[in-house]
Amino acid sequence: MARKHILHMLTPLGHMSPFDVNMALDAGFDAVLPYVGVSPGEVTGLVQDAIFSRPPDAGVDTGIFIAGKDVSLALDMFDAARKAMVPPFKVSVFADPAGSFTTAAAMVAKVEKALQAKFDRGLNDSRIAIFGATGVVGFCTAVIAAKEGAHVTLVGHDGVERVKKVAAEIESRFEASVDIADGSTEAGNKRAVAASEIVLTAAKAGVQVISKAQFENAGDLLIAADVNAVPPAGIEGLTVNANAEPLEATKAVGIGPLAIGNVKYKVEFGLFKKMIEAEKAVTFDFQDAFALAREIAK
Structure with a gap:
């Protein structure tokens, strides 16, 4: 039986953006779980809970999304998520605070x-x-x-x-x-x-x-x-x-x-798709978003 594609969405805010939830589900994630009020110090524990709950070869089917409205805070959480990996246990991480x-x-x-x-x-x-x-x-x-x-x-x-x-x-x-x-x-x-x-x-x-x-x-x-x-x-x-x-x-x-906005939509959707379709764990930040936007923009 094929494993479910699961996305854990972390935000320091009191709610997760419905826009991002919809985008992730439309892109093909089977389950999207929002975690609100998350501090940078809690990221490591949450990520390691996610990576150790599945065998190493299932890491590619697990994703972490970093949201919020503060770029610096999101980048700090993004770095914390990447550093929380314990090879061979790895999952994908995508940061896009407030889009x-x-x-x-x-x-x-x-x-x-x-x-x-x-x-x-x-x-x-x-x-x-x-x-x-x-x-x-x-x-x-x-x-x-x-x-x-x-x-x-x-x-x-x-x-x-x-x-x-x-x-x-x-x-x-x-x-x-x-x-x-x-x-x-x-x-x-x-x-x-x-x-x-x-x-x-x-x-x-x-x-x-x-x-x-x-x-x-x-x-x-x-x-x-x-x-x-x-x-x-x-x-x-x-x-x-x-x-x-x-x-x-x-x-x-x-x-x-x-x-x-038309390009923005396609970029966010596209990066979610790339997470789902990847053969190994990936990480996406603004530089990856720009690389994809360059391919899409007309």
């Missing part, structure tokens, strides 16, 4: 594809401004883009203190350098946009981050993209389904949240 790894991967992959198709260039040396950089998606987007050679600037809507801390963590954890800018004023936002070739917004849903007026001096702007589908758009004039189409009031093209 941030797969969403960020999809956004950067769509931007990269548009750069190649529209401007015959890549991410390397591109000037990218990220608005909403203190959130989970903005954080991951900054890391992925910086590691691809882009010059990334984190724009702080409430000043530079919080983005300064994010920049320091990115440098210490990933050895990637990013700049910061003050976006707490209209003038500050205009300067950040004008200095950029690519503008990415990952702020809270339903908040307009960039107005048409802020594009006035953005002569170098090539691409503007937003991940939030709740009105109003994060970027004024950007439609939800824009797919590298001309952006109103600019010479750039825009990428809307539905175009990004």
